[in-house]
Amino acid sequence: MIGALLRHEMLALYRNRRLQLLGGIAVVLLLVSGIAGDRSVRAAATERARAVAQTRAEWLAQGPVNPHNAAHFGSFAFKPVGALAMLDGGVDPFVGTLIRLEAHAQNDVQYTAASQQSALVRLGALDPALVLLLLVPLVLIVVGHATIAGERESGRLQVMVVQGATRSALFWTKTAALWGLGLCFLVLVALQTLAVAAWTGGGVDSPALERVAALMGVYAGWLLAVSLTVTIVSALAQDARAALTGLLLLWIGAAIVAPRIAGRLAADRNPLPTRRAFQAAMRADREKGLNGHDPQDARVKALEAQVLVQYGVTNKKDLPINFDGISMQKDEEYGDAVWDRHFGALEQKLDAQRSNLHRVAILNPAMAVRALSMALAGTDVSHARHFQQQAETYRRDLIQRLNHEQAYGGSRTDDWDWKASTAFIAGIPDFVYVPPSLDEAVARVSTPLRALVAWTLLLTVIGAATGARLRLERA
Amino acid sequence: MLSSQSLTKRYGAETVVDTLTLHVADGEIYGLLGPNGAGKSTTIQIFLGFVTPDSGSRMVAGIDVGSDPAKARGQIGYVPETVALYPWLTGRENLQFFARLAGHSLGRAASSALLARVGVATEAANRRVAEYSKGMRQKVGIAIALAKKARVLFLDEPSSGLDPEAANELSALLREVANDKVTVLMATHDLFRASEVCDRVGIMRHGRLMMETDVAALTPQALDALYLQHIRSDR
Numbered sequence: 091m092i093g094a095l096l097r098h099e100m101l102a103l104y105r106n107r108r109l110q111l112l113g114g115i116a117v118v119l120l121l122v123s124g125i126a127g128d129r130s131v132r133a134a135a136t137e138r139a140r141a142v143a144q145t146r147a148e149w150l151a152q153g154p155v156n157p158h159n160a161a162h163f164g165s166f167a168f169k170p171v172g173a174l175a176m177l178d179g180g181v182d183p184f185v186g187t188l189i190r191l192e193a194h195a196q197n198d199v200q201y202t203a204a205s206q207q208s209a210l211v212r213l214g215a216l217d218p219a220l221v222l223l224l225l226v227p228l229v230l231i232v233v234g235h236a237t238i239a240g241e242r243e244s245g246r247l248q249v250m251v252v253q254g255a256t257r258s259a260l261f262w263t264k265t266a267a268l269w270g271l272g273l274c275f276l277v278l279v280a281l282q283t284l285a286v287a288a289w290t291g292g293g294v295d296s297p298a299l300e301r302v303a304a305l306m307g308v309y310a311g312w313l314l315a316v317s318l319t320v321t322i323v324s325a326l327a328q329d330a331r332a333a334l335t336g337l338l339l340l341w342i343g344a345a346i347v348a349p350r351i352a353g354r355l356a357a358d359r360n361p362l363p364t365r366r367a368f369q370a371a372m373r374a375d376r377e378k379g380l381n382g383h384d385p386q387d388a389r390v391k392a393l394e395a396q397v398l399v400q401y402g403v404t405n406k407k408d409l410p411i412n413f414d415g416i417s418m419q420k421d422e423e424y425g426d427a428v429w430d431r432h433f434g435a436l437e438q439k440l441d442a443q444r445s446n447l448h449r450v451a452i453l454n455p456a457m458a459v460r461a462l463s464m465a466l467a468g469t470d471v472s473h474a475r476h477f478q479q480q481a482e483t484y485r486r487d488l489i490q491r492l493n494h495e496q497a498y499g500g501s502r503t504d505d506w507d508w509k510a511s512t513a514f515i516a517g518i519p520d521f522v523y524v525p526p527s528l529d530e531a532v533a534r535v536s537t538p539l540r541a542l543v544a545w546t547l548l549l550t551v552i553g554a555a556t557g558a559r560l561r562l563e564r565a
Numbered sequence: 566m567l568s569s570q571s572l573t574k575r576y577g578a579e580t581v582v583d584t585l586t587l588h589v590a591d592g593e594i595y596g597l598l599g600p601n602g603a604g605k606s607t608t609i610q611i612f613l614g615f616v617t618p619d620s621g622s623r624m625v626a627g628i629d630v631g632s633d634p635a636k637a638r639g640q641i642g643y644v645p646e647t648v649a650l651y652p653w654l655t656g657r658e659n660l661q662f663f664a665r666l667a668g669h670s671l672g673r674a675a676s677s678a679l680l681a682r683v684g685v686a687t688e689a690a691n692r693r694v695a696e697y698s699k700g701m702r703q704k705v706g707i708a709i710a711l712a713k714k715a716r717v718l719f720l721d722e723p724s725s726g727l728d729p730e731a732a733n734e735l736s737a738l739l740r741e742v743a744n745d746k747v748t749v750l751m752a753t754h755d756l757f758r759a760s761e762v763c764d765r766v767g768i769m770r771h772g773r774l775m776m777e778t779d780v781a782a783l784t785p786q787a788l789d790a791l792y793l794q795h796i797r798s799d800r
Contacts, residue, residue: 094665105653245649252613252643253666253713256635562615 092259099267109233109271116221116229116275123216124282127176131286134171134187141188142168142520150516154509157492157499158418164192165488167481167521172468173287174301177279178219180469189478191485191521193422193492218279219463222309223456224345226275227316230268231337234320236330237264238560243329247562261557265321272313280306300528305466308539311546312459318549325556328565344456352450352457360442372432379424390417406503414504415497422489429482440471448537455545458538465535468525472534476526484521491518566591566748567612567717572621574607574772581607582618583772589765591716594739594749596759596780598792599769605752608769609719612750614638626716626748639667642710642747646722648702652695656685656705659694664712671712683708684734700731707738718742720751724758736762756792760785768795 103109145166152160169187238261241247250260283302320337327333363371381387394406397413406413451458464470492510501508525531532539567589574582582604589595597605610616612623614634623630626640650659657676664671671679680690683704694702703723710718720739724732732755739762743749753759759766760780766788767777775795780788 091666091668094662098662102651102653245645245647246651248613248615249643249645249649249663249709250666251615252638252641253663253709254639254668255666563610 091255092263095255095259095263096266099263100270103233103267103271106233109229112229112232113271116225117278119216119225120218120221120275120278120282123218123221124176124279124286127179127217128282128286128289131171131173131176132289134175138168138171141166146520149518150512152515153512155515156506156508157415157496157510158193158506160510160515161193161418161489161492164190165521167191167477167484167523169477169523170525172298173283174298174305174467175469176286177217177283177302177305178463178467178469179217180464180467181471181474182469185471185474187477189481191481191488193418193489218282219467222276222279223312223459223463224341226272226313227345228341229275230272230313230316230320231334231341233271234264234268234317235324235334235337237268237321238324239327239330239333240324242562243564245564247560251562257560257562258554258557261321261325261553261560264324265317265553268317268320269314272317273310276306276309276313279309297525297528301466301468301531304528304532305463308459308462308466308542311542312455315455315542315546315549318546318553322549322553322556325560344454348450348454349457349460352447352454355450356443356446359446360439362436362439362443368432368436372428375428375432376425379421379428381421393417393420409503412497412499412501412503412505412508414506415493415495415499415501418496419490419493422486422493426486437475440475444471445537448535448541451538452541452544455542458541458545461535461538462542465531465538466528468531470535473525473531477523480523481521488518566593566627567623567625567750569608569612569623570621572608572611572618572623574604574611574616574618581772582611584621585769585772585774587767587774589748589750591748592743592746593765594743594751594763596763596766597750597752597769598754598756598759598766599752600754600796603769604772605769606721607772609643609721609750609752612719613641613643640716642707642713642715642718644703644706644710644718644720644723646725648699648706650694650697650702650705653693655691655693656680656697656701657690659705660690660708660712663709667713669712669714676712679708679712680705683711683738698728698731699726700728700734703727703731703735704738707742711742715747717748717750720749720753722753722755723751724753724755732758756789757785760788768792770796 149160149163149165152163155163167189169182169189171182171187175182236243238247241250241260247260251257280302287298287302319340323336323340324330324333327336379389381390384390393416394413397409397416398404398406401409401411403409447457448461451461461470465472495510495514496508499508499510499514567587569585569587572582572585572587573580585604585608587595587608597608599605607616611618612625612630614630614637617631625637628637628640630637650656651662654662657673657680660676660680661671664676677687677690681687685701685704685708689697689701694705697705707718723735723739727735736758739749739751743764751759751763760783763780765777765779768775768791776791778791783791
């Protein structure tokens with residue numbers, strides 16, 4: 091009987107004209123977003139590979155160069171753009187995937203609250219994740235709102251039960267059919283992602299596969315929750331029209347209203363400084379420290395006195411090392427401390443915003459899925475910060491090496507014409523970003539993950555109760 | 566056969582079925598007559614096990630519906646007033662689907678034979694039900710009950726909206742079904758059809774069975790007069 095019902099539901103969907111139209115539109119959107127994503131990922135990957143090669147070539151082309159000049163020549167850190175970013179662009183379009191690395195110039199990327207909130211904020215950048223998060227549920231609502239209410243209105247539910255179907259079997263087969271429909275879209279996205287990954291990266295590595303699988307798991311859970319909601323509302327509503335109205339209101343609330351309100355509240359409770367204010371505060375603090383470029387700076391003079399004592403000389407010209415390298419490094423370290431303090435405060439606010447948004451996601455599974463999707467695609471704020479922190483660590487190491495070479499590589503104080511060897515310059519490795527493991531990524535979104543699991547379980551329990559007591563007679 | 570003993574159903578202060586005692590024998594066609602709101606459809610819903618009575622008992626094919634409604638439904642065929650078929654399926658596909666729910670897998674030949682028996686030709690059987698007249702749908706509805714080998718058939722206003730020819734065909738079909746020892750209970754206010762097809766009728770008003778009579782001895786006019794007499798008795 092279950093098999094007969096399931097086959098029948100599949101046939102019903104297959105012959106559903108609304109589904110043919112809406113499903114067709116959704117598939118076209120998926121394909122368009124996939125093709126656009128594929129092109130953009132391929133273009134970005136090519137561009138990135140060229141930029142990495144060019145950056146390295148330019149770095150090496152410096153030849154023998156003064157280390158401090160090399161420090162200001164700088165370099166770039168590139169965040170890899172893979173197929174997962176095609177699946178869910180996340181905040182990457184807001185915060186970028188490229189960081190300039192230069193002495194005294196820490197990156198000051200700002201994160202807007204908007205980048206963390208409504209998926210509709212980035213409707214212009216339609217990607218498959220958005221189609222799965224918002225548009226496929228809309229298809230399920232339009233196609234499935236009458237799945238029980240319509241059958242009841244027509245009197246078919248009673249006939250089916252008289253013929254031997256149980257209430258629960260009717261409920262679960264209808265839910266399964268809707269979920270199956272949603273999974274068809276999901277499989278399409280999975281194949282698309284893997285195809286893009288294969289074309290762009292010459293294959294999919296194991297961590298990326300793990301993430302694709304986890305993402306598919308999240309969306310499978312999400313589509314199950316949506317299918318259950320559609321069937322439950324259809325079962326409880328007075329008629330099909332009431333079911334459609336209720337479901338559309340739920341969709342608008344979960345997809346548009348709640349994320350906007352949550353984003354606004356999160357931003358209001360923990361406001362981030364404007365970029366201008368942030369830079370001004372950093373500059374003000376920076377100026378309180380040592381200026382390695384100004385030999386007359388009082389703090390430079392104090393450092394110089396210390397070093398002279400250390401080496402037992404009275405004039406820096408007599409030092410066996412280059413004092414400029416030491417003062418530059420002290421300058422850098424002070425700048426690092428200022429950066430750490432200001433970014434620490436900023437990150438605390440971002441953490442607080444994220445916690446608030448995740449707490450709201452407990453009430454709204456759509457927001458939970460949004461957070462999980464970006465996290466698993468490696469395009470959420472946490473990943474952007476992770477990339478930025480690694481780039482900053484690399485930058486500090488790079489500048490420290492260059493300053494060390496300036497100080498102890500064989501030059502003397504004020505000898506700005508001294509050049510480090512080509513071998514030294516070539517010995518400095520490129521920046522290679524190592525993304526966090528899947529476990530680390532998931533740990534940062536444990537609240538949304540628990541929320542999605544809890545919602546799915548809760549809806550399953552409500553579905554079981556609704557199915558067992560399915561009302562058969564018309565209102 | 567089917568029977569009930571002092572069946573009563575109330576919705577709030579309103580008694581919609583009032584101490585209904587009924588007995589319909591195997592192969593008998595029983596017409597439950599009465600105006601709208603008399604309690605005919607609720608009576609059928611109670612026999613189907615979809616509405617729980619406040620008191621009284623009912624049996625279908627020897628099974629107590631109250632204690633085992635699913636088992637009782639296994640013996641029942643039901644054709645509602647608006648025959649509930651899928652308009653986007655053909656008549657044959659509808660029959661095959663509903664029969665499969667009852668555990669009967671009908672191949673093409675078996676479904677064609679069954680549909681032919683109720684008067685649906687093969688060409689029509691392969692058309693979508695959306696193109697069917699109400700009479701055609703009634704026939705498929707009855708074919709579904711026959712496929713299930715139901716021992717008791719409930720029909721709610723079966724002749725409503727049928728043209729005279731279709732109604733005649735339906736009457737003939739019901740007689741044929743009853744000849745196979747299937748018990749038929751139909752709720753109707755079509756007195757002419759009731760007098761034509763039923764063996765016995767009962768007249769309901771305000772949930773009460775006002776009277777029962779054999780139809781064989783009555784002309785349609787006599788049944789009409791009897792009906793009006795009981796419906797208007799205390800207006």
